[in-house]
Amino acid sequence: MQNETTKIAILVAIATLVFLLMPVFLILYIRSYTRHKKNHFLEKQNMQQKFESEMLQTRVEVQDQTMQSIATELHDNVGQLLSLTTLTLNSINLNDGEKAKKKIDNSLALVNKSIKELRELAKLLHGEQLVENGIGHAIDQEINWLNKAGSYELKINNQLIDLQITSPNKDLIILRLLQEIINNIIKHAQATDIQIDSHLANNILHLRVAENGIGFNPEEIKSKKSGMGLNSIYKRIEMINGKLILNSTPGEGTSISIEVPYP
Template sequence: MQSQTTQIAILVAVGTLIFLLVPFFLVMYIRSYVRHKKNHVLEKETMKQKFEAEMLQTLVEVQDQTMQTIATELHDNVGQLLSLTTLTLNSINLGDSEKAGKKIESSLSLVNKSIKELRELAKLLHGEQLVENGIGHAIEQEINWLSKSGAYELKVSNQLFDLQVASPNKDLIILRLLQEIINNIIKHAKASYIEIDCYYAHETLYLKVKENGIGFSYDEKKQKKTGMGLNSIYKRIEMINGKLVLNSKLNKGTSIAIEIPYP
């Protein structure tokens, strides 16, 4: 009898303990869940803020690059055209009507070229509009300005016109990536030949740039912390879940292949 009483007491004690512990663990679980959920929300908000800050920085950099292009074109191209127009007009001798007519005609041609160049520059004043017209058109604009320099033999395959899908945020980053790659080539590669290939397949956008410059050692640049431009490129690629493969050999050039889920 006493044994049964003891067993009952033990069962009551165990039951009471379980009854008390279950709500305790339930409360602890709920608190842990709420804390993790709150941290997850804060993490998502932080990531969103970082992404928006990066997008703003990218937009500013695209606009800065645009302003540099405009300044260069105004000085090197439009400025020269207008200077030639002034020289031509000042050299007109009204006493020689035949030569005067030819010089006036030449001046009008120079003015028309200047107007055309200014119209092209006006388009660049709206960097966002370039992206709104599609990444294919934005890339074409960048390649056109590179072509005008006459410093490189270019081979271009741009198959990104008239895409049925679009992603303005990714387009802006892709445009900036191309600008950074081109700037690195101009500043460091000492190349004479550039090949650019861009196309879309299987919900992925591909951008490939190859040049025949002096090449470099990425590991060496990373150790010396001189490859900050490349670090920026990798950072932006990661931000849009893309992949980048870089191959470079000394005196044999560099190739960059980028894959971006799109849109």
């Protein structure tokens, strides 16, 4: 009988202990869950802030690149056209009517060409709108400016011109990636031929830029993720869950392929 009483007392003690400890465990669990949820929220908030900061930086860099293109175009193209117009007009001899008419006609043609170039510059000033018109048009605009340099043999296959879907944030980053790649080619590659291909397949946007320049050792670049602006390129690719494929051989040129889930 005493054994039964002892067992009952032990069971009651255990049940009481469990009953008392359950709220403690429950409180600890709630605190842990709340802390985890708060940390998760802060982490998401920090990620969003970093993304917005990076997007702002990308916009600034795109605008800066735009301003550089405009400055170069004004100096090298429009400025020369207007200077040539001035020289032509100053050389007109009104006593020779036939030659004067030809020079006036030539001057008018130069002025019309200058106006056309200025209209193109006005479009470039609205870089954000260009992206809103689609990544295909943005790529086409960059190709046009590269073509005006006259330094490269270009082979272009841009299948994104008529793309009906857009993703403004991704489009802006993809445009900036293309600008960085082109800048690297101009500064470092010593290339004469450039090939640019872009298309959309199975909800993946593909952009490939290849050139026949001096090339480099890609393993060193991949391990360091630095040099030639590639650190920035890798970082932005990760932002939009993309993938970069880099192939290069010293003396045989370089190709960079970008694959981005789209839209």
